[in-house]
Amino acid sequence: MKTALTYTVNSGDSISNLAMALSGAAGVTVEEVTAANPDINPNALQIGSVLSIPSQGERLNYTVLHGDTLSGICAGLAECTHMTAAAIETSNPTVSPNAIFPGQQLKIPQTHGTAAPMPVTNAEYRGYWAWTYSQSAVPANATMSMAFSGWADVQTALQDSAPKLAHLVGTKFLCVGGGNQSGAFTSANLTALTAAIQAGECVGYDGIAYDVEEGYSGLESLFTASFATAKSKGFKVLVTVSHSAPYGITDSAALMKSFFADANIDFLSPQLYTSGKETGNDYSTSHGVSWSDYAACKAKIVPSLVNASMYDAAKDYFAGQGVSIRGFVQWAQS
Known part of the structure; x- marks a missing residue:
């Protein structure tokens, strides 16, 4: 999952000109x-290189950060229609709008609209990823919702998710982790997450969602302990992974085996997309973990889909793999 764009301030930038440029792009x-x-390899972006982004407004020079891809950058810009200086200022409360400086990084909010209600399906569980960096609303007919910030640091995730909490519906999950360096799990941030759960810092939420895509190897026992702690504190536990297994963890096959066997996980949600813009489910697998392996999973399987309309196709596909799915989690915000 891709988090919101982070813009690195260039010489001569102002908040108002940046808002105009983002809208134009x-x-x-x-x-x-x-x-x-023309001098940049689109398939091998270099961290720190500056991309010139065509815009109908002011110029927009985007500095490449870790985890960026051209498709991800364009997907982020697609959500920036009607961008305003006020929206940027609200998303960066510690930044002085009249004194931004080159090299400073600004969070770019998504402002394109609100989410449409999900179509009624026979799914038992209808989940929804509620982006903390978007003004989109959670569909009223969702039975569970996840505040997604993309951060593996629990304190940052809590801070970014706080404004979203009151708008979540159904079973409310705090999501920790994501699909880039900011969301990568380490022994330190996973231990900190478990400590925060133990200390009662996740008050207001009904569950913890672990977005496990990137991270260090050797974390199996720490994940197991974290899930057990969450359950002991009365939380539901959801684990989501990129396709059939985390793409950015070297021992992800062993990790998935432990996830399948863990009775403390309530929901396992493999992501059937890469960019989040697909028009059909992507059933790619990774690290040798097949979809038929999911038949051994103790948790309820609720795939993450771009859109709820793709649920019936997913249900049929998994049935062909000998796997029963119980619902879905929608990624699209509209």
């Missing part, structure tokens, strides 16, 4: 960005 395509940057 909404809808830009990978091909257009590639054409505007």
